[in-house]
Amino acid sequence: MKVGDLVKAEHSEAIGLVVDIIQKKCWRTSERGAGVDWNKVEPEPHAVVLYSHNEGTVNIPIIDLEVTK
Secondary structure, eight states: OOTTOEEEETTOOOEEEEEEEEEEOOOOHHHHOSOOOGGGOOOEEEEEEEOTTSSSEEEEEGGGEEEOO
């Protein structure tokens, strides 16, 4: 995945444009529970995605996105 790609999130039909790639920590409660401890997770790549229906961008873990054609 790279800047300029069109992407779709796992549970959405909306297509967005990747405008940047950043590193952020992500706590997945389904895997780790509700008690957040940021020292137990490492940053992972997130795409900064621009959607036409949003006023700004959203940061989404790359693992949760698929590149569309």
